[in-house]
Amino acid sequence: xxxxxxxxxxxxxxxxxxxxxxxxxxxxxxxxxxxxxxxxxxxxxxxxxxxxxxxxxxxxxxxxxxxxxxxxxxxxxxxxxxxxxxxxxxxxxxxxxxxxxxxxxxxxxxxxxxxxxxxxxxxxxxxxxxxxxxxxxxxxxxxxxxxxxxxxxxxxxxxxxxxxxxxxxxxxxxxx
Amino acid sequence: xxxxxxxxxxxxxxxxxxxxxxxxxxxxxxxxxxxxxxxxxxxxxxxxxxxxxxxxxxxxxxxxxxxxxxxxxxxxxxxxxxxxxxxxxxxxxxxxxxxxxxxxxxxxxxxxxxxxxxxxxxxxxxxxxxxxxxxxxxxxxxxxxxxxxxxxxxxxxxxxxxxxxxxxxxxxxxxxxxxxxxxxxxxxxxxxxxxxxxxxxxxxxxxxxxxxxxxxxxxxxxxxxxxxxxxxxxxxxxxxxxxxxxxxxxxxxxxxxxxxxxxxxxxxxxxxxxxxxxxxxxxxxxxxxxxxxxxxxxxxxxxxxxxxxxxxxxxxxxxxxxxxxxxxx
Numbered sequence: 302x303x304x305x306x307x308x309x310x311x312x313x314x315x316x317x318x319x320x321x322x323x324x325x326x327x328x329x330x331x332x333x334x335x336x337x338x339x340x341x342x343x344x345x346x347x348x349x350x351x352x353x354x355x356x357x358x359x360x361x362x363x364x365x366x367x368x369x370x371x372x373x374x375x376x377x378x379x380x381x382x383x384x385x386x387x388x389x390x391x392x393x394x395x396x397x398x399x400x401x402x403x404x405x406x407x408x409x410x411x412x413x414x415x416x417x418x419x420x421x422x423x424x425x426x427x428x429x430x431x432x433x434x435x436x437x438x439x440x441x442x443x444x445x446x447x448x449x450x451x452x453x454x455x456x457x458x459x460x461x462x463x464x465x466x467x468x469x470x471x472x473x474x475x476x477x
Numbered sequence: 478x479x480x481x482x483x484x485x486x487x488x489x490x491x492x493x494x495x496x497x498x499x500x501x502x503x504x505x506x507x508x509x510x511x512x513x514x515x516x517x518x519x520x521x522x523x524x525x526x527x528x529x530x531x532x533x534x535x536x537x538x539x540x541x542x543x544x545x546x547x548x549x550x551x552x553x554x555x556x557x558x559x560x561x562x563x564x565x566x567x568x569x570x571x572x573x574x575x576x577x578x579x580x581x582x583x584x585x586x587x588x589x590x591x592x593x594x595x596x597x598x599x600x601x602x603x604x605x606x607x608x609x610x611x612x613x614x615x616x617x618x619x620x621x622x623x624x625x626x627x628x629x630x631x632x633x634x635x636x637x638x639x640x641x642x643x644x645x646x647x648x649x650x651x652x653x654x655x656x657x658x659x660x661x662x663x664x665x666x667x668x669x670x671x672x673x674x675x676x677x678x679x680x681x682x683x684x685x686x687x688x689x690x691x692x693x694x695x696x697x698x699x700x701x702x703x704x705x706x707x708x709x710x711x712x713x714x715x716x717x718x719x720x721x722x723x724x725x726x727x728x729x730x731x732x733x734x735x736x737x738x739x740x741x742x743x744x745x746x747x748x749x750x751x752x753x754x755x756x757x758x759x760x761x762x763x764x765x766x767x768x769x770x771x772x773x774x775x776x777x778x779x780x781x782x783x784x785x786x787x788x789x790x791x792x793x794x795x796x797x798x799x800x801x802x803x804x805x806x
Binding site: 317318341347360414417424427445446 | 478480481482483504507508511512515524526528551554555560561564567568571572574575576577578580581705710711712
């Protein structure tokens with residue numbers, strides 16, 4: 302099976318039962334993506350496939366043959382941090398760090414979704430042309446990434462500091 | 478996970494031929510099926526990957542929308558035609574799961590996720606859905622999230638899809654295809670109540686494949702809303718949810734749609750409440766009476782009886798707010 306992982310072509314022979322996460326960690330030795338719950342509940346395994354964030358633990362690697370996979374190792378490196386990595390350090394966006402690679406991969410794709418005009422459950426009007434990067438929007442859109450240390454305030458600050466406030470007026474969805 | 482062979486279907490005929498093989502299962506995004514296979518609750522000899530098929534959203538001749546079964550949940554929720562014409566559907570999809578899962582999950586797979594509860598996953602517990610005839614440990618166990626309507630002595634699990642609740646309210650139609658032909662099934666008839674065969678979630682027969690979900694022209698636009706009540710603010714199954722649409726003319730209910738999530742083995746179309754309201758006054762008292770009538774047959778278990786009153790209140794409040802929104806338009 303062939304993949305492009307962090308820009309490198311990879312050709313591996315694996316059992317179809319192998320999850321994308323296990324391919325990355327056990328075969329390619331990319332240990333940034335973490336196995337937390339292994340059932341799609343925690344988001345620690347979040348990686349990007351053609352730029353879209355997914356839970357690699359719920360993905361069979363075989364489903365993603367030929368696709369471009371990006372992990373935290375593909376976003377930044379020691380001495381050349383991704384701006385969001387640097388912001389996590391600056392804003393105390395982590396304590397133990399276990400969820401951090403998933404948080405950062407998730408946030409990078411989340412901002413792209415926002416730019417594409419993908420609404421969220423807290424958007425006041427799903428038909429609006431664009432959505433602001435407010436605290437409420439960030440918290441809702443990042444809710445698939447849990448942090449047992451509770452560094453959520455720092456994570457929100459790091460994301461907003463990196464990607465900035467937009468000019469769109471903040472709105473919050475009210476019931477009905 | 479038990480061993481299986483993986484086949485990526487090149488096209489629909491190939492998928493149907495592969496899907497007719499003994500032990501075959503169709504694979505969409507895999508967010509539910511892969512998880513259940515890992516727990517060995519589901520097994521397959523052949524996984525037929527259909528996620529690459531039926532990936533378009535197209536206008537129908539009568540002004541509706543036909544959504545291919547392989548379209549990702551995020552793509553439906555973000556589609557401009559859905560957001561403008563059927564915001565109820567966008568809202569419901571966005572209320573479900575996480576962004577990561579919505580990016581993986583397909584429309585067909587969302588409908589075919591198992592109706593389930595914690596005991597279904599716990600192989601030390603008795604579950605008629607997992608092992609028919611074994612019994613149900615949920616009925617006298619921890620049953621806070623379980624069904625209050627349409628349950629049986631065999632099963633009290635709920636269908637967790639938010640998307641399907643909106644589709645039920647919108648009168649969506651599911652197109653399925655098997656080697657013997659194509660048929661259309663109303664979304665409200667697609668999932669089953671448990672009865673004495675809770676191991677069967679839908680009316681699909683072996684080898685049949687969902688190819689599309691079609692929305693009729695009427696989408697209720699600004700006159701609809703999806704309201705989800707859950708134990709945390711995001712990324713949790715519904716305790717209860719309400720998909721509602723209301724059309725008021727001269728103070729009377731011209732049309733109304735109400736579907737409930739989290740209350741039954743399937744998306745629950747509130748036909749009793751709708752029938753009471755249609756043509757009558759659009760008043761809080763009428764909304765309250767309709768909600769009470771809908772919940773009259775509800776049955777609470779040890780931990781979930783609160784959902785009966787919660788459902789009444791959320792139905793009535795949602796309709797009150799939809800009526801107020803129309804007065805302000």
